[in-house]
Amino acid sequence: MTKSRVVNLDELRSHCQKCSLYRLCMPMGLEQGDLERLDRIIHRRRPVEKGEYLYRIGEPFQSVYALRAGSIKTFTINQEGHEQIVGFHLPGELLGLDAIAGKVHVTSARALETVSVCELPFERLEELSLQIPGLQHHLLSLMSEELQHEHCHLAVLARAPVESRLASFLCQLSDRFRARGYSATDFNLSMSRNDIANLLGMAVETISRLFSQFQEQGLLKVERKHVQIRDLPALQTLANRCTTDVRTESALNRQEH
Amino acid sequence: MTKSRVVNLDELRSHCQKCSLYRLCMPMGLEQGDLERLDRIIHRRRPVEKGEYLYRIGEPFQSVYALRAGSIKTFTINQEGHEQIVGFHLPGELLGLDAIAGKVHVTSARALETVSVCELPFERLEELSLQIPGLQHHLLSLMSEELQHEHCHLAVLARAPVESRLASFLCQLSDRFRARGYSATDFNLSMSRNDIANLLGMAVETISRLFSQFQEQGLLKVERKHVQIRDLPALQTLANRCTTDVRTESALNRQEH
DNA sequence: CGACATGTTGAAGCGGTTCAAGTAGGGTGG
């Protein structure tokens, strides 16, 4: 049957050794044996459909998830029930690390489009990290990178005017796409205007207006979900990012190996 | 000489086994031997005076620091040179973890008052973490907690009106003081109004007005640096924090051992 | 095709900043 053939193909592609993302999501310089041990603890789950949850706030924390394809938003919920997006996630990123401390998920993760993920049971990952020094360091590095990134996001929310916020968001996306080998100036937004507005702490209408404005200024070409950056340097200047905004820098370095 | 006697007293108190903060900054359930090994890699540095830097953006990352006494602010700097505070730190907290990924400090840490710290050379800490399972888990937990906390801060900056921001800040301080055995309703602010405003993404004038307003409403008594919370529940309601704002919860749990 | 979510654009309103002026501490030097 077609179905099983598809699954088999997936299986083939899915092993860490063959995975085109292993540079992003897993440590460089692991020996073949280590990579196999890592590979063995990983569950490849069925794809998660758009709108479905990978995990929800309050659920017991069992695993972290490596995103293989698609994109995901993670968000918290305040006492009034308002959803606050804390990040969008692209292939090669590890999700759920913020739940280690409390053993309970503190954010929900929802698919923005159909995604495939690798599930890494955290206890086994921790055990493995004791045996593979590079792995422990990699986990710590990933969390450290996330912290850095949140600092920058925080700086944007605290001070930046709306133009800078959106510019900053677009530049960052651009960087992240480039780091993954995609075009840095031509991409599709998998998230809604509403989600962007939410992440950046502004009203949807403002996002809409800014897209129009940026287009008039010749910075972008926007058509629905599709964005083409026409003047990246100008956009970067507008962004006025914090000097160390480099979620992607280390990813880029990693790719150069 | 008096001086050397003081130093000796400090020495006595400073070992992890005797340190009143070890529950906050270090993992529970370490065996005596493990604790001693940990203790051996720690440098107790001379006190850092108010206004001095513990580390600065761009400096090579060598160590993380456990705060023993006093308080510290950490901040990033954007391209325009504007300082954005990302957090205030109290005794028992570990600083510098956000520099692991890039091997360079991405925030600066500046003393708000005279502080004493333990310096933990990170490479040695990592080695030790491979040998002491509880330590690896503890490091991951600490970073995870930090991530959680930043999510909540982010949610505050993205949406909350100014009253909620300040209320949220005060409630959080209150929690953290309680977790350390201090009064949850009666404390001194070691940071300036300016710093609070900066952290919360608002103008100093607004902070000032809110303190007056809260006082009129009978929520607080404020006199310069000293704050007395008179109606904590009301303040908590105002805060409308994200449902999982629990930097201190795990600390509290840890203390119950 | 209709119904509903998503996105766009315009106009009014307001929350919070900015500007301005004044007060109060805390430290320094005479």
Place this chain on the structure above:
DNA sequence: CCACCCTACTTGAACCGCTTCAACATGTCG
């Protein structure tokens, strides 16, 4: 010890950036 200065803080009034409200356009999915 007091006069001085400088920084931190407070309070008032004007302004403005962004939100909110409203109406409409466009896609999308059953």
